[in-house]
Amino acid sequence: MTTVQLTKFQIAERQLAVAIELFCAHDPLPAITLAGAAEEILGKLVSDGGRPSALYEEVKDRCDLYQTVFGHAGDPKVFVDLMNNPRNELKHRMSGAPVEVNLDEEAVNLIQRAIDNFQKLQPGPNPLFRQFEAAAAAWYRKFSEQVAQQLTPADGPRAARSDRV
Numbered sequence: 001m002t003t004v005q006l007t008k009f010q011i012a013e014r015q016l017a018v019a020i021e022l023f024c025a026h027d028p029l030p031a032i033t034l035a036g037a038a039e040e041i042l043g044k045l046v047s048d049g050g051r052p053s054a055l056y057e058e059v060k061d062r063c064d065l066y067q068t069v070f071g072h073a074g075d076p077k078v079f080v081d082l083m084n085n086p087r088n089e090l091k092h093r094m095s096g097a098p099v100e101v102n103l104d105e106e107a108v109n110l111i112q113r114a115i116d117n118f119q120k121l122q123p124g125p126n127p128l129f130r131q132f133e134a135a136a137a138a139w140y141r142k143f144s145e146q147v148a149q150q151l152t153p154a155d156g157p158r159a160a161r162s163d164r165v
Contacts, residue, residue: 009121012041016114019107020132029090036087042117054116058083074104083109085115104144108136 013114018037022028043053052060061080086101087110088094115129 008041012038012045013118016042016111016118017128018050019114020128023104023107024131024135026141028103031107032087032103032110033091035107035114036084037149039054039110039114039117042121043056046120047115049121051120054113054120055080055083057116058113108139108157114137138165 015034015038019031019038022031022034039055041149043055046053047056059076063074064077068084086099086106089099090106111132115132118126119129
């Protein structure tokens with residue numbers, strides 16, 4: 001048995017690389033758990049360096065929006081829990097109930113957060129990140145088309161305008 005010594009950054013870097021490979025191979029479920037592990041490690045390394053992690057920045061943005069819309073502060077812990085719940089449900093027993101989640105969407109979100117943290121620690125171009133961006137863009141286009149189809153009346157766009165003459 002061979003023993004290796006790895007830094008937390010090296011561990012997270014490998015987890016992120018495999019998460020991206022799995023997502024690009026259309027296997028989002030294990031991509032989510034690996035990206036979630038990488039995102040957490042990288043986020044802590046970013047925070048340890050005195051900078052805000054990608055999760056912290058997203059939560060701050062959501063709290064700011066909540067303040068603007070509702071006139072009082074949102075609870076950051078609530079937003080963290082909401083953002084991490086799908087990942088946690090997939091890797092822990094949690095409630096034990098069946099999980100309903102858009103796997104591709106969760107994979108894209110977690111991989112992107114992990115990439116954002118990675119780039120804060122090691123900026124610069126990365127071919128694997130460009131591959132992910134292309135795959136994520138393709139998924140967003142497909143997802144947007146599906147949403148648009150769901151919003152279009154069953155008889156097509158003209159049916160919605162039949163009252164206009």
